[in-house]
Amino acid sequence: MKAKKGVLLINLGTPDSPKVSDVRKYLDEFLMDGRVIDIGTIQRNLLVRGAIVPFRSPKTAKLYNEIWDKEKGSPLLYISELQADLLRKELGSDYQVELAMRYQKPSIEEALQRLKLALVDSIQIIPLFPQYASASTGSVIEKVMKLMATWHAFPRISIINQFYDNELMIEAFADNAQEKEPEKYDHVLFSFHGLPVRQLKNVDNSGKHGCAAPSCCAQITTSNKFCYAAQCYETARLIAAKIQVNKEKYTVCFQSRLGKDPWVQPYTSDVLVDLAKKGVKRLLVLCPAFVADCLETLYEVTEEYGQEFKKLGGEHVELVPSLNDHPKWIEALKQMVLANEMESLKATY
Known part of the structure; x- marks a missing residue:
């Protein structure tokens, strides 16, 4: 019997329920990751378990309650499961597609074990983050490597570590935006998840970039090719071109910052203030760092930023x-898998 090829899709994670205890468990695992909060272990332990998790868990649990589906559960999980099911159908019986979350369930360890028991002859790891960041894609890769370190026999392993400029993905985002009729809005926001500036600097292996250059994010170069911010700007530029929105009509910004250290700017909340002062009334917001709707899109943008903008006069x-479940996104995943498989085979032979 012909051996199957394995595909492992990995997204960030979600609590098992919106209960405070489950949210606390999720936040503890997430924030104790040394790639997420990249400070010393003792400092991180004191900060996360002594301050952030105890105070943030009840507040975050309330937010999850707002978006939780009584039948399906967490939007991030059930949408990710749907994506995996659709990809499974597209790839056919030659492939075994598994879904995992970096934090909580379904676990990466269990997904890898299923692929191992299926005797697959290859495994493609696809972290579901379009733009590379050490705190997301890097963390997934590190976790997979640690879990597979004890294996005695390895199938062929490959990793798709970024796809910020994937043409079909860009088209899918553009299609969704076009349905909202962008021309009816005063301004378009591309709001990406934020990161500490130090993490952007750390991915510059050349030592020449590090977000210090005057126009460091203007275009992708050899030295900034792993820069999260530069990739975000490129994703936004490509989508804006598809929906025919010029530079004066859109802004790239970053949400969800934590702590007092400087994070990549401009902050979404600051941009809202600036746009309101300029008389902007209607905003269309895309969040191209997320391939599935989740707390950051369904609540942070729709509710928090929506209310904040109205208070400012918007x-x-x-x-x-x-x-x-956009068909072009599922097709994008399929094409990435097939193209990566071919590249991997070429490298082998």
Whole structure:
């Protein structure tokens, strides 16, 4: 019998339920990751378990309650499961597609074990983060390597570590935006998840970039090719071109910052203030760092930023849905798998 090829899709993670205890467990695992909060272990332990988790868990649990589906559960999980199911159908019986979360369930360890028991002859690891960051994609890769370190026999392993400029993905985001009729809005926001500036500097192996250059994110170069911010700007530029929105009509910004250290700017909240002062009333918001709608899109943008913008004098904030089950996104995943398989075979032979 012909051996199957394995595909492992990995997204960030979600609590098992919106209960405070489950949210606390999730936040503890997430924030104790040394790639997420990249400070010394003792300092991180004191900060996370002594300050952040105890105070943040009840507040975050309330937010999860707002988006939790009584039947399906966490949007991030059930949408990710749907994506995996659709990809499974597209790839056919030659492939075994598994889904895992970096934090909580379904676990990476269990997914890898299923692929191992299936005797697959290759495993493609696909962290579901379009733009590379050490705190997301890097953390997934490190976790996979640690779990597989004890294996005695290895199938062929390959990793798709970024796809910020994937043409079909860009088209899927653009399709979703077009359905909202961008021309009816005063301005378009591309709001990406934030990162500490130090983490952007750390991915520059050349020592020449490090977000210190005057126009460090203007275009992708050899030295900044792993820069999260530069990739975000490129993703936004490509989508904006597809929906025919010029530079004066859109802004790239970053949300969800934590702590007092400087994070990549401009902050979404600051941009809202600036746009309101300029008389902007209607905003269309895309979040191209997320391939599935989740707490950051469904609540942070729709509710928090929506209310904040109205208090500043704005009228409406409209969220463009994430990729979710868009056919072009599923096709993008399929094409990435097939192309990566071919490249991997070429490298082998």
